């Protein structure tokens with residue numbers, strides 16, 4: 001099976017390519033300089049003779065998307081449309097990564113894969129449009145919605161907390177946003193398992209199991225750094241205003257994975273404890 005990973009130099013792409021290569025798969029890893037997904041000619045020229053295309057390319061700057069929605073839309077919606085059309089033409093399966101931000105966060109029980117999307121901000125709107133573009137463009141797709149991603153090869157919450165804790169005696173972190181911290185290496189593993197299992201086309205939720213809030217996650221990060229978790233103080237989203245709205249409840253249910261016999265990713269805290277040495281390597285002596 002021949003794979004192409006588009007957006008391969010990002011946080012998820014780096015771990016995905018590493019995993020596929022380690023497993024002996026035939027992988028072409030490309031980023032924007034080789035294939036710009038916003039340019040249909042570039043997509044048509046570069047993507048050929050592959051069995052699976054994994055789109056991990058995205059405009060991921062959530063706050064910046066509020067000011068630059070047209071640019072975000074090009075990458076997050078028009079790009080996936082080009083990829084879906086191209087995959088259909090060459091008979092490749094498209095795996096496309098989406099986000100919890102397609103939901104507004106007002107639920108109190110886990111979001112179902114089939115639940116109505118209602119994004120609260122520009123990034124979520126563009127990602128929801130990308131999902132529709134994929135579904136409209138090809139019949140052979142796997143959409144994987146993920147959330148609260150962290151990894152060794154990108155800017156992410158654990159590294160930001162580690163940096164802040166080196167400069168400050170206390171940190172204030174919000175308690176009223178709930179979600180599922182998810183390690184890029186675990187998501188790479190899930191993508192591999194979904195493709196190898198040849199699951200039916202559809203939308204799947206690829207997040208860790210269980211749930212937490214940012215404050216408790218920050219405390220777990222301090223523990224991993226051998227620091228006192230009590231330096232993390234509680235605050236609220238209202239006191240910590242940012243340009244883009246954040247969903248207050250981002251817990252995704254894994255019903256579709258279970259339905260097709262694919263194991264969801266394990267509990268977020270167990271996975272964090274496994275991930276921490278790699279993700280926090282630059283902060284450890």
Ligand SMILES: NC(=O)C1=CN([C@@H]2O[C@H](COP(=O)(O)OP(=O)(O)OC[C@H]3O[C@@H](n4cnc5c(N)ncnc54)[C@H](O)[C@@H]3O)[C@@H](O)[C@H]2O)C=CC1
Pocket residue numbers: 006007008009010011012013031032033035036037038055056057058059060075079097098099100127146147148149150154
């Ligand atoms: N980081 C997070 O917390 C979350 C991420 N996601 C989704 O997961 C996926 C992966 O995210 P990350 O690895 O964090 O992203 P990232 O920002 O680390 O990497 C994105 C990659 O896409 C590439 N790219 C951007 N525009 C492109 C274009 N026009 N053509 C080709 N490549 C282009 C960039 O060069 C970069 O290497 C994205 O679809 C994102 O929306 C979903 C939920 C949470």
